[in-house]
Amino acid sequence: MDLTDRAPRRIQRERKKGWRLPEGAVIVTRPTRWGNPFGVGELVRQTPDGYAKSYAGRLPPGLYTAEDGSPFEIRPVADRADAADLFRVHLLRYPALLLPPIRQHLRGHDLACWCPLTDAYGNPVACHADVLLRVAAGQEP
Incomplete structure (x- = not known):
């Protein structure tokens, strides 16, 4: 199986020497068009x-x-899970306006954000990029 056969995934961006964004991945952090307007603590x-x-x-x-x-x-905003849920509800409020561009521009791409992929115990960490991945795949937020 090569990279074109797998489902798009979330990638954690890194600030270390030599790290590069994988080819074809799209950055979805603030202040990009795809960033979550809800930040923890705001x-x-x-x-x-x-x-x-x-x-x-x-x-x-x-x-x-x-x-x-x-x-x-x-x-x-309490935590990352709360921020991701607020983002999901925001997309559901304006689906005709917000969902088509996500599906058009992000379908098939890995999405890169600063959120960690897992916590200290190996449990997945919620991120708005997960919501974007579902929408880009044609699912509901």
Whole structure:
């Protein structure tokens, strides 16, 4: 089996001498078009349906009610899994706009991000690149 016969995978970028991005791989970190807008520790304004937007306002973290009576929460992004899930929900909010370019440009490519592939115990670490790989393969986020 050669490289063209395997499914695209996530690659962890490295900052060490001699490391090179594999041929055909696409970088999906910030600030590229494919980067996750939700960073660990950054504030988001999230509605009960799970949809969130980056938040740079003055309200501290907490539960609030909008002028129209709808609830929302200001909270920090907890961890990489939370960031990847927020990204997934974001893609589901605008599928007709966001999914076709991912499928067109990323299908068949390995995707490179800074997130580690596994934790200290060998368990997979969540990353938005995993979401992009599913979408690029024609699946739902």
